[in-house]
Structure formats: C-alpha cells, structure tokens
Amino acid sequence: MATPTLDKADAAGTPEPGFADSPYxxxxxxxxxxxxxxxxxxxxxxxxxxxxxxxxxxxxxxxxxxxxxxxxxxxxxxxxxxxxxxxxxxxxxxxxxxxxxxxxxxxxxxxxxxxxxxxxxxxxxxxDMEPFFQAYRDVMPFLITKETNEPTRERLQSAEDRERFDDTTKCILCAACTSSCPVFWNDGQYFGPAAIVNAHRFIFDSRDDAGEQRLEILNDKDGVWRCRTTFNCTDACPRGIEVTKAIQEVKRALITRRY
Known part of the structure; x- marks a missing residue:
C-alpha cells in the first residue's frame, strides 16, 4: 500500500507557509x-x-x-x-x-x-559616472599630512575624534544621493552631495592637514553653497548617512573656520 504524502508541518501540525502553496x-x-x-x-x-x-x-x-x-x-x-x-x-x-x-x-x-x-x-x-567621480577626485579624498617623511609611529586618534567623522566614512560612491539632487539635475557642474560627504570625511579627520584646502575647493560657486537643503540626498542614501547634516557642517566650517 502506498504511503500517503502529507504537507510538511510544524510541531503543532500547521503546514509551513509557502510549502503547500507556491510562494511565487x-x-x-x-x-x-x-x-x-x-x-x-x-x-x-x-x-x-x-x-x-x-x-x-x-x-x-x-x-x-x-x-x-x-x-x-x-x-x-x-x-x-x-x-x-x-x-x-x-x-x-x-x-x-x-x-x-x-x-x-x-x-x-x-x-x-x-x-x-x-x-x-x-x-x-x-x-556615465565620470562627472560624478571627477567631483570626488577634486575634493582630494585621501589623507594629507605636512610630514615629508614616512611616520615613525602610528598616528593615534581618540575614539571621540574618530566619531566626529564616522558617519561619512560609510559612503560607497553609489551616486544615489547626488543623482537625487535637483540642483545637480539642473547643473552638472555642482560638486554634489557625495563629493561633499567625502570631503567632510577628511576635513574633520584630526590626522589630516589639508582641511583649509578642501574648504576653499568647496567654497567655489559650484560648491556647498549651491545646496538648497531639500533632504533628497539623505532620503536616498542606502547607507543611512546624514548627508544634509554633513553638508551643513561643511558650510559652518567655512564660516567659522573651525573644524
């Protein structure tokens, strides 16, 4: 006699979801x-x-x-x-x-x-991602120090100093924030949120010595002052970066020269 086929069930005898019925x-x-x-x-x-x-x-x-x-x-x-x-x-x-x-x-x-x-x-x-990556390159997204020789010891940094720019280290350069920005849609010369986020990551790094240079780059007519604070960039970021906040911090640093 053939053994009857039963639906797969849990301990309580309830068929598992998606087993008897197609999940598609x-x-x-x-x-x-x-x-x-x-x-x-x-x-x-x-x-x-x-x-x-x-x-x-x-x-x-x-x-x-x-x-x-x-x-x-x-x-x-x-x-x-x-x-x-x-x-x-x-x-x-x-x-x-x-x-x-x-x-x-x-x-x-x-x-x-x-x-x-x-x-x-x-x-x-x-x-074509080239305009996006060119803006990224323009903000010098790498550590710059005044030392002419290789350091003889590790550059130490406190947890508090690291936390200062921790959020903007999460960028994966997907361009979701920049391509959600109405200013960027209308004028491709604008640096865009992603470039500013990556500048922020080094401007506020206590080990870096080129903050003033990056601020002057972003003080250009196509820099941070083009931002209209619509929050599209923050909403679009798949990594949850507070992009608009980072842009405002760069604006504040330009005004106060404190970072």
Missing part, C-alpha cells in the same frame, strides 16, 4: 530601455516574471537578462550593498537594486526601473 507571484517590471545604436529615444518595455516576492529587484533583472532579453544592460558587482554599482530609480526613488525586496515595493502594480538622473545614459540602466 506574477510581477510586471517596466524598464526604461535605451540603445543609442538603435534609436535616440528611450522606450518603456514590460517583462512579466514568476518570482518570489522575497527576492530582490537585482534578482529580477538577472532573470530578465538570462531568460528573456540578453541585451538588457545594467551594472552590478557584489550584490550585497557594498560596491554601490547597481544604484537605479525603482518606482521613482533612488535605491540599490540588490537591497530592494520586491515585496516592499508593491508588486501588485508594475514596478518601474530606470537609470539614475542627472548623468548621461549610455545604455538602458547604465549612466
């Missing part, structure tokens, strides 16, 4: 496509997927590329919210595709995916 849903991903070799105009294209809502938008993009359209182009690397390469606009908000769960963005409606704003789109979800 049908979700529509509406992706903004652009291929300069085909057309100068961007178009929206829909893809329907059977997918677990606990998966991430990045997983959905992989399924589309691997199973539906191999020409879909996007950046990604670590897939764990560390490299910052897969920043994009998802349902109108800057997010990291690898950290955004499908269940958290209302999969009952089409999920829109498009490139971040303010930077030239090269293809599909890939933008």
């Amino acid at each position: 849903i049908t979700a529509t991903f509406r992706i903004r496509r652009f291929n300069p070799e085909v057309s100068g105009e961007a178009v929206w294209e829909d893809f329907q997927l059977e997918i677990d809502p606990k998966e991430r938008v990045l997983d959905a993009l992989h399924k589309i590329k691997w199973d539906h359209d191999g020409s879909l182009t996007f950046r990604r690397s670590c897939a764990h919210g560390i490299c910052g390469s897969d920043a994009m606009r998802i349902n109108g908000k800057n997010r990291l595709a690898c950290k955004t769960l499908i269940k958290d963005i209302n999969p009952a409606k089409p999920i829109t995916v498009e490139p971040i704003k303010g930077l030239t789109v090269l293809k599909d979800l890939v933008v």
Whole structure:
C-alpha cells in the first residue's frame, strides 16, 4: 500500500507557509530601455516574471537578462550593498537594486526601473559616472599630512575624534544621493552631495592637514553653497548617512573656520 504524502508541518501540525502553496507571484517590471545604436529615444518595455516576492529587484533583472532579453544592460558587482554599482530609480526613488525586496515595493502594480538622473545614459540602466567621480577626485579624498617623511609611529586618534567623522566614512560612491539632487539635475557642474560627504570625511579627520584646502575647493560657486537643503540626498542614501547634516557642517566650517 502506498504511503500517503502529507504537507510538511510544524510541531503543532500547521503546514509551513509557502510549502503547500507556491510562494511565487506574477510581477510586471517596466524598464526604461535605451540603445543609442538603435534609436535616440528611450522606450518603456514590460517583462512579466514568476518570482518570489522575497527576492530582490537585482534578482529580477538577472532573470530578465538570462531568460528573456540578453541585451538588457545594467551594472552590478557584489550584490550585497557594498560596491554601490547597481544604484537605479525603482518606482521613482533612488535605491540599490540588490537591497530592494520586491515585496516592499508593491508588486501588485508594475514596478518601474530606470537609470539614475542627472548623468548621461549610455545604455538602458547604465549612466556615465565620470562627472560624478571627477567631483570626488577634486575634493582630494585621501589623507594629507605636512610630514615629508614616512611616520615613525602610528598616528593615534581618540575614539571621540574618530566619531566626529564616522558617519561619512560609510559612503560607497553609489551616486544615489547626488543623482537625487535637483540642483545637480539642473547643473552638472555642482560638486554634489557625495563629493561633499567625502570631503567632510577628511576635513574633520584630526590626522589630516589639508582641511583649509578642501574648504576653499568647496567654497567655489559650484560648491556647498549651491545646496538648497531639500533632504533628497539623505532620503536616498542606502547607507543611512546624514548627508544634509554633513553638508551643513561643511558650510559652518567655512564660516567659522573651525573644524
């Protein structure tokens, strides 16, 4: 006699969620496509997927590329919210595709995916990051000291001094904050929040001796004074950095010359 098949159950006899019933849903991903070799105009294209809502938008993009359209182009690397390469606009908000769960963005409606704003789109979800990285390089994001020789001992720093700039060390250069800024959208010459955050990280580092230089760089007409304090950058940061606060601290340092 055949042994009957039973649903997997817990100790109380209750079937485990998602075991008897399929956990998959049908979700529509509406992706903004652009291929300069085909057309100068961007178009929206829909893809329907059977997918677990606990998966991430990045997983959905992989399924589309691997199973539906191999020409879909996007950046990604670590897939764990560390490299910052897969920043994009998802349902109108800057997010990291690898950290955004499908269940958290209302999969009952089409999920829109498009490139971040303010930077030239090269293809599909890939933008030209060079202006962003040039602003980053311009603020000299590295330790500068007056010593001409290698130090003979470790440069010690108190926990209090380290805490002063701890928040801005979290930046992963994803450009989510900069590309959420209306000033940057309208004028690509603005340094942007990410560059200012990375300048802040060294301006307030007690071991660094180039604070005045960085402040003068940011005192330019395209520097911190262009900020309109809309808090878009803080809302967009996937690392939870208080970006607007850091910008205000740089402004205050420019006025008081105390940092």
